[in-house]
Each structure stands twice: as C-alpha cells, then as structure tokens.
Amino acid sequence: MNNNVILVTGGAGFIGANFVIAWLQAGLGTVVNLDKLTYAGNLDNLRSLKDHAQHVFVQGDIADRALVDALLAEHQPSAIVHFAAESHVDRSIHGPADFIQTNVVGTFQLLEATRAYWARLSAADRDAFRYLHVSTDEVYGSLDVDDPAFSETTAYAPNSPYSASKAASDHLVRAYHHTYGLPVLTTNCSNNYGAYQFPEKLIPLVIHNALAGKPLPIYGDGGNVRDWLYVNDHCSAIRRVLAAGRVGETYNIGGCNEKTNLQVVHTLCDILDTLQPAAHSYRDLITFVPDRPGHDRRYAIDASKIQQELGWQPAEDFESGMRKTVAWYLANQDWTDNITSGAYRQWLETNYAQRNKEPA
Template identity: 55%
Template sequence: MKLLITGGAGFIGSTLVRSALAAGHAVVNVDALTYAGDLANLVEVATHPAYAFEQADIADASAMAAIFDRHDPEAVLHLAAESHVDRSIDGPLAFVRTNVMGTAVLLEAARAHYGQLSPDRAARFRFVHVSTDEVYGALGPDDAPFDERSPIDPTSPYSSSKAASDLLARAWGRTYGLPVIVTSCSNNYGPRQHPEKLIPTVIFNALAGRPIPVYGDGRQVRDWLHVEDHAAALLRVLEAGAPGETYLIGGDAERANIDLIRTICAALDRIRPGNTPREDLITHVTDRPAHDRRYAIDAGKLQRDLGWSPALTVEEGLERTVRWYLDNDGWWDALRAKGFAGQRLGVTA
C-alpha cells in the first residue's frame, strides 16, 4: 500500500517509516520538521524508490489537500503531534493548535480524499490515529491497567489535547463514515529518541558525569514499549484492524522510573565502566505539577484479535537502546550541540 505517515521524521514516526518500507509499503512522510523532527533519522531510506518526503504543517489545509491530491495514498497513519508534557505546561496553545486543529484539518483532507475513491479502494482505505495512554489519566497502585473501555480523564495540556484529537477522529468515523482506527500506546523508548525524554537524558547525563534529575521520589510507574514493537503493532492494526475500533498497545513492562534509571546506570557501568557507579549521579528534584503516578496498559484485545504481542522484554530493549546510543555518538552530539541534552526537560516520564 501507499501510506501517508504524518510525523515521520520523529522518533516513533521514523521507526514506522523504516518498518513500513521494509514490509514492502510505499511511504509519503509528512513532517513540519519542528525541533523534534530530524531527517537524519531517515538517512538510510532517503533515496529509497518507494519513499517521498513532504515538509508541511498538518494544520495547513491547502498543503494537506495538495499532498493527498499529489500522492493519492491508500491509508493514513497519523503520528504528528506535540508530545512533551513539560512543554505543554509551559506553552499549551501550541499543543492545542497541532494536536487538535492539526488533526481536524488532516481528518478533513482525508475525508475529501476518501470520498472520491473507487468502491474497491475505499473499502481498503484506513485512517489510523495514533494516541497515548495518558488520555486515560492516572492509575492507583492497585488499579487494573487501562483497556479500551477505560474512561477518558486527561491531566496535562498535552494529554488533554490528545484526548480531544481522539474524540475528533472517532467523530469523523461515526459522522462521516471515514474508516478510522484509534490506537493508544504506553511509553516508548529506543534508538533516536529526542534528548528531552527520560531514557536519553539518563544516558547522556550519566556518560557526562552530570546529575541525573528525577522528579520527586521517582516512584512514578510507566509501562515501557520498545519503539520497534510499537511500529510492528501499528502495521498489524493497519493490516487487520477493524474500522471504528480502538486498540491499546503496551509493552507489558511496568517499571518505576527510579528502577528503570538504576537499570540503565547498571547497563552503562557494565558496557562502559566509569570511575564510580553512575547510580551515584541520581538527583531528586521538585516534582512537576499534576504528575500522573502510574500508567499501565492491558493490550489483551490487540493480542487476542490481531495476534500481536511485544517481541522484546524491557531488559532486552534497554540493553539494545543503551548500546545504540553508545555506538551513535554523532547522532546525539548534533542534538546536544543545539542545547537539548541534560536540560530539565529530560526528567519526565
């Protein structure tokens, strides 16, 4: 199929682009190339004959219409989003513009395109809207994990904007008949993740001998999903998912932030020993406002209905992730030179 992937120069999006091309799909990557999007993430496929890139803002209606007309895609996987909680607290309106208005504009462009497809092509068309478990709010320590029936209860401007975009996607499916599928994933990690996120910050600061900042007591719990497993799940949803359905994608790997950080420090000590244990660099800082205590996902529906399950354990995935960053100094040196690594922005999860 020819896939239109939004946000394809970002961390998750670039992994999906590479996975889709490897699976035999053609890909049109639409990305505005904000701070989190980088074509260096796609250097291996930049000249692939089935790959095309369009630099455009999803909130630009004329640009989206032109891209649909020019490329005539057979499916959309919508990942473009502002996604960092701390940034949403500091500047919420950018999140509303991209995540809410941008999604609405893209849905309208997809609806116009879908309406002129032949019956056979329309029957195969899909709009996969990629979201987050954060739209469900927070869990208590003994609560059952989120599933597809969990109520929407977002906390931050980021999660609220994603919840709004989810509702818009479902409305375009119910009102206009657009074949929409919604997915919500747990915390992703892996190669090429922006240095503002937790795991890259831990690695960068630990290697530099700088303090590793941890919000509060560090006992916030997240379910960790390797980005390659997420990409595989999205392609499976595209292939076999039912329009109108929601699928939760999780790694079945709940870990407290502080325990995850200690695991990363131990891996670095083993692979690239230093003079002192990296765990000694852990520094607790003031917690952020309304910090959700626990997320967890029950991915049973996806496993039962579509036969997907994560291929990597969190231990395997973290080992591979640490080794990738150690072996790819050039990738993150360029971002570090821009001032991203080691900032306060990296303490969250």
C-alpha cells in the same frame, strides 16, 4: 487509489521515523513522509533512507490544508498513519498553545482533508482505505497502585495540556467515523523507548547525562510507574492494526513492563556500568528534583484486546529492549551531539535546573 502508497505524518520524529524505516526495510511499499521538522522532527533520523526510491519526504504542516490536499491528490495513498504530535508533558506545561495547534487543530485539518479525499474514491477503494490515529495512554489519566490497567473502555481523564490535546484529537477521530463513516483506527500506546528518541525524554536524557558525567534528574521520589514499550514492538503493532484491525475500533498497545522511574534509571545505570564503565557507578549521579505539576502517578496498559483479536505480542522484554537501546545510543553518540543544540540546553535549564531552585 494506490495500494502501494501510504502517507505518514510526523515520520521524522521518534516513533514515526522508526515506523517509516521498518516499513521500507520490509518492502511494504512507498511512504510519503510529511513532517514539519519542529525541534523533535529530525532528518538525521532518516539518514539510512537517503536516496531511497520509495521514501518521499515533504516538509510541511498537517494544519496546512492546501498542502495535505495536494499530497493526497498527487500520491493517492491507501492509508494514512498519523503520528504527528507535540508529545512532551513538560513542554505542554510551559507552552500549551503549540499542543492545541498541532494536536487538535492539526488533526482536525488532516481529518477534513482525508474526508474530502476519501469521498472521491470509488466504493471499493473507500472500503479498503484506512486512517490510523496514533495516541497515548495518558488520555486515561492516572491510576492508583491497585487499580486495574487501562483498557479500551476506560473513561478519559486527561491531566495535562498534552494529554488533554491528545484526548481531543482522539474524540475528533471517533466523531469522523461515527458522523461521516471515515474508516478510522485508533491506537493508544504506553511509554515508548528506543533509537532516535529526542533526549528530553527520560531514557535518552539519562543516557546522555550519564555519559557526560552530569546529574541524572528524577522527579519526586522516583516512584511514578509507567508501562514501557520498545519502539519496534510498537511499530509492529501498528502494522498489525493497519492490516487487520476492525474499523472504528481502538487498540491499546503496551509492553507489559510496569516499572518505576527509579527502576528504569537503575537499569540504565547498570547496563552502562557493563557496556561503558566509568570510575564510579553511574547510579552515583542520580539526583532527585521537585516533581512536575500534576504528575500522574501510574499508567498501565491492558493489551489483551490486540493480543486476542490480532495475535500481536511484544517481541522484547524490558531487559532486552533496554540493552538494545543503550547499545544504539553508545554507537550513535554523534546523533545525540548533533541535536543537543543551544536551544536544547536552554530547555534543560528551564525544566530541570530551575526546579532545583524551587522549594520542594
């Protein structure tokens, strides 16, 4: 086993790319980056790593057992960090099959390949090896206004095809630890935001539309609550769990920033009014659209376990993280332009414009 090498799946996606970039900037060792490069996997996210000697990119599918076996045999990583997933609720409503294939079947094949690789290691290397599975708070379902935040012992109650597929993958990871002894760690995070996020998600979508003078769509009454986590804080938490987390344990990672969707959009508009003023306030572009099916009302993360056991806390508050995020998108509008293709515009038409034609 090579203690200087980790395998990252989905490392060309939003969170994965931020994790890979930060890992290499910190000089923590070589990253073998396996990504299928579906619509949200974007090599442009990794352009700062062009020709980086310790970044090995491989285009491929986690469900391709032969490929994963070959990569593990060749590179002998000391850890696997599994980000690869279909992750957008709206897409899971329109086409759930991809979510089952990637999140459930893909995770199963990755676990099987990992189990075979791990079994061949020496006793010392087996003890040192880690498999870190990155999941979501959406597996816990929805909270009422006065309910306590999700903890690691909250019962699973997924409400969308996306969250159900992630719940299934979480259960597989747990089972491989308890059945086979595989040294796993699971993290369940709240809503991430930051650089390189595909513009179907709320924050980059609002920034992109605002700069183009287009409507800013908000589901329902805008009162759905999420806990917002700056992506670089999420990456630092994963590094901490990988380094010091207890094998077999789950750690919830949150930003301690519960905000309604309308509050998020208002904050974005106000920052844009300051950094990129237009003739009128960007708030004038806010448009309410019919809610999506099964839209969970509130998520909230209790991150006390990771704070108390591992000493991790987010470095950014909501305002500072949002300001950094808006500044990044303003400075990198070519990145957004490069990925807002005809297929992306067709998706927007399917998901948002069509809703305006439906009865509320």
